[in-house]
Amino acid sequence: MIEAVNLAKHYGAKTAVGGVTFTVKPGMVTGFLGPNGAGKSTTMRMIVGLDKPTSGTVTVNGKRYVDHHDPLHQVGALLDAKAVHTSRSAYNHLLAMAATHNIPTKRVNEVIEMTGLTSVAKKRAGGFSLGMGQRLGIASALLGDPQTLILDEPVNGLDPEGVLWVRNLAKHLAGLGKTVFLSSHLMSEMAQTADHLIVIGRGQIIADAPIAQILAGTQQAKVRVRTPDVTRLSQLLSGEGVLVGSSENETLEVSGVNTHQIARIALENSVLVYELTPLTTTLEEAYFDLTKDAVEYHSQEFNNAAAAPVAALKGR
Template sequence: MIEAVNLAKHYGAKTAVGGVTFTVKPGMVTGFLGPNGAGKSTTMRMIVGLDKPSAGTITVNGKPYAKHHDPLHQVGALLDAKAVHTSRSAYNHLLAMAATHNIPTSRVNEVIDMTGLAAVAKKKAGGFSLGMGQRLGIASALLGDPQTLILDEPVNGLDPEGVLWVRNLAKHLAGQGKTVFLSSHLMSEMAQTADHLIVIGRGQIIADAPIATILAGSQQARVRVRTADTARLGQLLSANGVQVQNNERETLEVSGVDSRQIAQVALENQVLVYELTPLTTSLEEAYFDLTKDSVEYHSQEFDDAAAEPAPALKGLQKR
């Protein structure tokens, strides 16, 4: 279990984490989400003692990380997959870590097989691809068979098979009663992996709830309606204060009313409808809704594919 109480981190006048309180419980996969600069990495670094809190406390399995006499058995962490001796082989990297905790060589071989590194175990880590580096980082985190696993962007650089493996691994470990805390910018993957979400923005917790609750809380009834008479049906529905968007030919997206009510309006006014499909809110939509006021770094929006290109790109266009 990970417990933060009024946890804060300041760098001079800048507040990276502003007095947050949360608990990451065992037996489930907890996802950690937030925009760039929100405080995710700083929080994870404080959990494992790489950054010292300016205020508050953070404990893992009842103690600050530095107080554990057997940290590899308590906490396995992947925060930076590149943090390896580049001239050392994957096998020797893991063997050196194992020696610090009297972990048997058999466990080194076990995590190498588990993470798919057997074919490259004797090769230098400095020559690894991004995906292989991630696998080595995960192997390092698993080495002590820890009670708590912290993974920062664990699927970064992995192929589809590797992504599926990480998903199943996280669920398997949570099923064993372990604490699994992971971050990812891949919303579709987080939606399939996490049971619970903690969302941070500008150093503050803005959501801490089961993923189903977060999806339901941001969800307004939406229905896709197909009809040849979009103008008339849209006008009829809008007259009752319903939001109607005409995004495609013969298609409306209606918010704030359910399929039965739309069908009733269409029937009463003799408008032929040939599709009524309830739409569910995706995690990506819920996330954007939660963090819309917490994004520090905004990218340029491209609303029109035919928009004038930026000056730096004009010279690259076909003539």
């Protein structure tokens, strides 16, 4: 379990994390989301003692990370896949880590096989691709069979098979009662992996809830309705709390009423309806809705004018 209480980190006048309180519970996968500069990496670094909090506390399995006598057995962390001795082989890197905690060589071989590193185990880690480096980082995190696992962007650089493997690994470990805390910018992957989400923006917790609750609570549910009589059905559905919009020919998007109510109104007024589809909010939509006021670094929005120079170059 990870417990943060009023956890804060300031760099001079800059607030990286502004007094957050949250709990990451065992037995589930907890996702950690937030825009660039939101405080995710700083928070994770404070959890494992790489950054010292300005104020507040954070404990892992009941103690501060620095107070654990056997940290590799308590917490496994992947924060920077490049944090390896580049001249060492993957095997020797893991063997050196294992020696610090009297972890048997058998376990080194187990995590190498588990993470798909067998064929490159004796090669220099400095020559690894991004994806293989990620696998070595995950192997390092798993080495001590820890109760708590912290993974920052674990699928970065992995191929589809590797992404699926990380997803299944996270779920498997949570099923064993372990604490799994991971961040990712891949919303589709987080939606399939996480049970609970903590969303941070500008150093403050924006949301801390089960993923289903976040998806249900950010936007009103909508229903796609296809009918040849768009104008009439729009008039019949209009009322207090009901929004009716037209997305394309013969198609309406309606919020404020459910499919049963729409079907009943259409039937009572002899309006032909040939599609009624509830539209679920995606995690990406929910995330953008939650963080729209917490984005520190804004990218340029492209329109036709902005795209014109690119089109001109392509035409040369």
